[in-house]
Every structure is written in C-alpha cells, then in structure tokens.
Amino acid sequence: MKLVFPATPVPHGVTQADWLNWTWQLRHSLRTREDFAKVLDLTADEEEGFHGGGELFQIRSTPYYAALAGGPHDPIRKILMPSARELFTGAQQMLDPLGEKKNNPAPRIIHRYPDRLLFLVTDTCSVYCRYCTRKHFTGGDQAFVRSSEYDQALSYIKSRQGLREVILSGGDPLTLSDSILERVLSDLRSIDHVEIIRIGTRMPVVCPMRVTDQLVQMIRRYHPVYLMTHFNHPRELTGEAADAVTRLVDHGIPVFNQLVLLNGVNNHPAVIQALSRRLLYLRAKPYYMFQCDPSEGTDHLRTSIDDSIEIQRELWGRLSGLAMPNLSVDIPDGGGKAGLVPDFLVSHEGRRRVFEGWDGVRAEYIDPAPETIVKPIDAELYLAEWDALKGARSR
Numbered sequence: 001m002k003l004v005f006p007a008t009p010v011p012h013g014v015t016q017a018d019w020l021n022w023t024w025q026l027r028h029s030l031r032t033r034e035d036f037a038k039v040l041d042l043t044a045d046e047e048e049g050f051h052g053g054g055e056l057f058q059i060r061s062t063p064y065y066a067a068l069a070g071g072p073h074d075p076i077r078k079i080l081m082p083s084a085r086e087l088f089t090g091a092q093q094m095l096d097p098l099g100e101k102k103n104n105p106a107p108r109i110i111h112r113y114p115d116r117l118l119f120l121v122t123d124t125c126s127v128y129c130r131y132c133t134r135k136h137f138t139g140g141d142q143a144f145v146r147s148s149e150y151d152q153a154l155s156y157i158k159s160r161q162g163l164r165e166v167i168l169s170g171g172d173p174l175t176l177s178d179s180i181l182e183r184v185l186s187d188l189r190s191i192d193h194v195e196i197i198r199i200g201t202r203m204p205v206v207c208p209m210r211v212t213d214q215l216v217q218m219i220r221r222y223h224p225v226y227l228m229t230h231f232n233h234p235r236e237l238t239g240e241a242a243d244a245v246t247r248l249v250d251h252g253i254p255v256f257n258q259l260v261l262l263n264g265v266n267n268h269p270a271v272i273q274a275l276s277r278r279l280l281y282l283r284a285k286p287y288y289m290f291q292c293d294p295s296e297g298t299d300h301l302r303t304s305i306d307d308s309i310e311i312q313r314e315l316w317g318r319l320s321g322l323a324m325p326n327l328s329v330d331i332p333d334g335g336g337k338a339g340l341v342p343d344f345l346v347s348h349e350g351r352r353r354v355f356e357g358w359d360g361v362r363a364e365y366i367d368p369a370p371e372t373i374v375k376p377i378d379a380e381l382y383l384a385e386w387d388a389l390k391g392a393r394s395r
C-alpha cells in the first residue's frame with residue numbers, strides 16, 4: 001500500500017515561502033510562555049513548567065514543530081512542552097547520565113569507544129526536547145564552538161590514529177550554516193584515518209525545511225557521510241519531513257533513525273510499528289530504540305525496561321529485520337550501550353537449546369560437536385586492523 005505523508009498546513013498570516021524557509025523558522029522560534037500561549041491553550045502543569053522546568057533546561061521550538069502538537073495529552077506536546085513534573089525528584093536523576101564528563105579528553109570531544117568519538121560542534125538546538133540526555137551541555141546558546149576549542153578538538157582527532165568515525169553532535173549540527181558545517185566536514189575529510197562522518201540531528205524532524213538542495217549537495221562532497229536522525233512518533237513524519245528524508249537518501253546520504261521510548265508518547269508496539277514502517281518506506285533504517293536516560297527532570301517521561309522488552313517482543317514477528325530497531329539502554333555513568341533482547345530460550349542443556357518463537361512455535365537447536373569448530377584460516381590478515389583499535393582510546 002502506498003503510504004501518504006500529509007503536508008503541515010501553513011498558519012494564517014504566514015506565507016508559504018516563509019514557512020518553508022529554515023532560517024525564518026529559527027528566527028521565529030517560540031521561547032517564552034507568551035510565545036507558546038499564542039499557539040496552544042496552556043495547561044496548569046505547563047504554566048508551572050515554564051517557571052520551574054524552564055530554569056532547569058531551556059524551552060524552545062520552531063513554529064513548524066509546535067504546529068504538530070495537539071491537545072494536553074498529545075504525544076508531541078509531551079516532547080515539547082515543559083511540565084511541573086520536571087521539578088520532582090525522580091527514582092534516579094543525573095545531570096550527566098552518560099558519564100560524558102569523564103570521557104572528555106579535549107574540549108567538545110566525548111571519546112568512549114576506541115574507534116569513534118563525538119564532536120559537539122554546537123550546543124544549540126532548534127527544539128529543546130524535555131527528555132534530552134545532554135542537559136548538562138545543551139542549550140547554552142553557543143552557536144559554534146570557540147575557535148581555540150575547535151583547534152584543540154581537531155588536533156585531538158588528528159592525533160588518534162585508531163579513530164575511524166567522527167560523529168558530529170551537540171546540540172544540533174544542522175542548526176549551523178552550510179558554510180560553517182562545510183568547514184567542519186572539510187577539516188575532518190582532510191584527516192586520513194577518519195573514514196566515516198556521521199551527523200546526529202533532529203532537524204529533519206523539527207525543522208525539515210533545513211534539508212535544502214544546497215545542503216545535500218554540499219554534504220555529498222564529503223562522503224561517506226551518514227545522517228542519524230531522531231523521529232519518535234509517526235506523526236512527526238509529515239510531508240515536509242518525508243521530503244527531507246527523501247532528499248538525503250537521493251543524494252546517497254544513508255539515514256538511520258534513533259528513537260527514545262517515552263511514557264505516553266510512543267511506548268506502544270502499534271506506534272513503533274507504524275513509525276518503523278513509514279521510515280523504511282522512505283528508505284531510512286530504524287536503527288536504535290533507546291530506553292530514556294535518567295536525565296534530570298525526566299522521570300515522568302521514562303518507561304520501565306520490562307515495558308520496553310515487551311514492546312520489542314510484540315514487534316518481533318510483525319516487523320521485518322530491516323524495519324526492526326535495536327532496543328538498547330545506555331548504562332549510566334559511561335558504561336556504554338547494553339542491548340536488550342526478549343528471551344526466546346526455554347531451556348539449555350549441553351549442546352541442546354529449546355526456543356519458543358514469537359508466535360509460540362517451540363523447537364530444539366543442537367550445536368555441532370565442539371571439535372568440528374575451526375577459526376577462519378585468513379583471520380590473521382585482519383589482526384593488524386583489529387589490534388590498531390586497542391590503542392585508540394584516550395584512557
């Protein structure tokens with residue numbers, strides 16, 4: 001069946017040319033209670049959130065994204081609007097849940113894995129998601145990293161020979177102008193050992209008009225570049241967002257989606273199925289489905305790991321492997337990702353295992369005799385590459 005992605009109606013009093021211009025969207029960002037009250041009937045909880053939550057973490061939205069929000073319990077509204085509940089002390093509250101400050105060997109660099117690192121090129125986003133895991137950094141309004149810090153970050157990347165991937169993050173790198181972004185891409189491409197560049201961005205979701213022809217033409221000059229985006233709900237896949245994703249993949253920029261499971265937003269298998277199916281149709285790969293990190297002020301948005309595994313189990317037989325995101329939790333304090341998979345194993349004895357599949361089929365899998373197992377004869381050809389990664393990490 002052909003899937004349809006409806007365009008967002010242009011509000012009264014705004015020209016279509018302005019609405020579809022990303023700089024107009026950023027210039028007309030909603031930031032204050034008064035700005036939001038012009039487009040939404042604020043609830044008492046949100047009113048309170050503007051005072052308390054706003055102090056904890058900035059509030060901002062593009063007019064486009066705010067136009068996707070519905071009534072008080074609407075999923076997109078929960079992502080966008082501050083709540084009095086941000087001030088409650090939750091079961092676990094961490095300013096830096098991923099332990100990034102411990103893995104920060106140079107300004108704006110988070111280096112946790114041997115072969116890749118994050119380069120936080122800006123701390124600005126066009127929408128401040130209430131569940132953001134990087135509240136300790138995001139929202140300071142430093143549009144681009146200071147030049148001395150930029151030079152130090154670049155020197156660090158140059159000095160780590162084992163690095164293969166650099167992930168541009170922030171903040172949102174696509175809030176930067178094409179020319180600044182091109183400078184970063186060009187500097188990274190001039191480093192021999194950087195093979196892959198990734199851009200982590202929520203702009204295709206919250207300001208899809210940012211993905212212009214000029215932008216994709218520029219990015220493709222620095223291939224291989226991957227774009228990691230962050231759709232959480234099928235209603236975020238509007239006509240404008242679908243055009244943005246299509247423009248990226250048409251220019252050879254693979255698009256991967258990372259979603260966060262959020263309470264009352266998308267924690268239902270039917271919602272994730274609809275989102276994944278639409279993404280795949282647009283040639284964007286559903287990649288990760290993350291447990292929400294215990295960032296400050298997010299307890300009301302978090303779900304339980306049991307709930308998430310149950311969603312994954314329900315999806316197992318209903319989504320193809322191509323459409324299935326990997327469920328994962330970031331181990332607090334910098335422990336890295338831990339994959340979460342429903343347990344299909346019923347029993348295990350010696351070489352025999354009994355499994356029960358998603359629809360109740362039960363069967364036995366028997367390992368071959370251990371003495372028949374050999375390692376590939378040419379594995380040693382790849383050992384130098386393997387060993388090179390060992391020394392890549394900063395500590």
Ligand code: SF4
Binds near residue numbers: 138
């Ligand atoms: S776009 Fe990303 S970095 Fe920015 S507020 Fe949302 S989750 Fe945080």
